[in-house]
Amino acid sequence: MGRIRVLSDNVANQIAAGEVVERPASVVKELLENSLDAGAADIRIEAESGGRRLIRIADDGCGMLRDDAMLAFERHATSKLHDVEDLLSIATLGFRGEALPSIAAVSRLVLETRAREEDTGTRVEVAGGKMLKCEEAALAQGTVVTVRDLFFNVPARKKFLRTEQTELAHIASLATHYSLAHPDKTFRLAHGGNELLHVTPVAELRDRVYQVFGGQVLEELVDLGVQERELRLPPPYLPPSATAAAQMAAAQEEEGAEGEEANLRVFCLRGFVSRPQVQKTNRNSIFLFVNGRLIRDKLLLHAISSAYHNLMPPACYPFALLFLDCDAREIDVNVHPSKTEIRFRHGTFVHDLVRDTIRETLIESRPAPAFPMPASPPPQPAAQLPYSEFTQQLENERLAEAPSQLPPPPPNEELPVMTLRRLDFGRPLPQAPAPPAPEVRPLTSLPVPDTHGAFPAGASLDEPGTLASLRDLRPLGQLHESFIIAAGRDGLWIIDQHVAHERILFEQILGQSAAGRVEMQQLLMPILVELSPAQQVEYSRIAGELNHAGFETEPFGTRTIAVKAAPAGIAAGDIERLVFEVLEISEKELRRVSLDDLRRAIAASVACRAAIKINTRLDQSKMEWLLAALGETDCPMSCPHGRPVALRYSTRDILRGFHRI
């Protein structure tokens, strides 16, 4: 007798469950997607013990017919797919027919459902993959799936579950982000009786973002609007051997209106991204939806990172909430059992659409960070949390070992003016007793020079500071000969002189480099630079690029080069170090990025070396020139390495700080 046996359904389901059901949140994801596919407008999620003890999802969708309710637990039973052709254009979230049998294989599951067209509903009970009961029941239209004791029969899996809080955070993250993808629907999430999320239908994505994250987060985000891009497909390939008739037919189809339509693909990108000063330490705050499906995708993540290239330090990530919609034929969703990965048919096009849209929007909005920049987003009540942050926070708490034992800061205590370290001007101050109306106002009579006239009218106080107003700033002086203090219509500004100059030079060098003539200085005596063997290899690879960037170098014996000219503004003592830096960049960058990125990296290095240093006294005219030149740059908000250029202490904050509003 042979040794190979076909596995029983039960074992096969358990194996599938391993791929589909990793943790409680995976159950929530599958059930949520089913509810959305069923056209539900109101979805309620309940969980207990981080989803281990109970997960229940109730919807008001189309429900299931009695026969279907039983069939749904068979593997590969689905109403969403009929033949292989359908696989090429999947418009529903589910299609594999694996979720219900997989979940039922590793839990005690009850399905209660009534279809619109039937008077009575059906109740099905399954435990560990065994059908226990199927009976008629009086039920409201829609579907309720209750999943208890997840992994009760797979102890090995159970061990891998994290703390209740972590599992809950994952569930909450999912619910939140699906709620963002469907602003027109009601979503509720409760854990052990506590409501964590409750959002009612709204018209716009922006309103839903506000409902979920609150106004503070919304302020830090930039709306991408709705960006549509068309992709014209090349005509179908016909082998040269094709008959003349077939070629004629293809040509006609191409010309006809229908052919036009068939070859035209429209991609639509919407969403929000954070301003560059919002910097996260991981990618958890990036949410990507393609045709309504929450996915993880390397290509899109890369596009986002490139959009922030030179605006943010390399190891930082933004918050992003992106919705890409396109023809279902443009993506292949059948890549992974949990359906979180997809493949684009025209990856480069999508990549560039995402990168360029984000980059252009960021540059246009030119936001200035409030003063001081919060190191991390202020904690918010759980119901309003961006859940990835919620997760992060929980993780941090776990790592920080019981921070709750620290005495909490006294609530509502009036903050003494001296505790500057704790002041967060971006947030409302704790309510202080209203100051008595001042009878004498000695300050008004003092001859304080006012650089911008009286306070602007109330409305303009709310204007977010943008670096568009840089040209309008009046420098008042320097702090520590390093930071320019300037007064503007919209408040007090502090500008890092080195970083500001770095940004100016960076864009200047890039411009010159594109035009093929970077400003350079001839050296009186060539500088000899000795290279290591590795550097020598790099040098021979990018000698042309070095020259393109404003150097003039030539080999001088083995492993030594002579530098005869260098980019303008570089001190002689810095040249050797700069050459090493560029070689190092090339070593790191050439392996994985484009020539364009390499040039940007070199320009950033040169700019950094040539820029005015801190601890340098600047006279009034230099400061004015610097601010004006900064205002002319495309991206005045951060240096090429991603550090912020300017901080703003808004007029509103100043007024609030002095209890004048």
Ligand code: ADP
């Ligand atoms: P898939 O979603 O891939 O089709 P599932 O195992 O998740 O597979 O579900 C099987 C079938 O059960 C679905 O195709 C659908 O017809 C039905 N179904 C599941 N959940 C619901 C629901 N909440 N409302 C209506 N029908 C549902």
Ligand code: MG
């Ligand atoms: Mg499904």
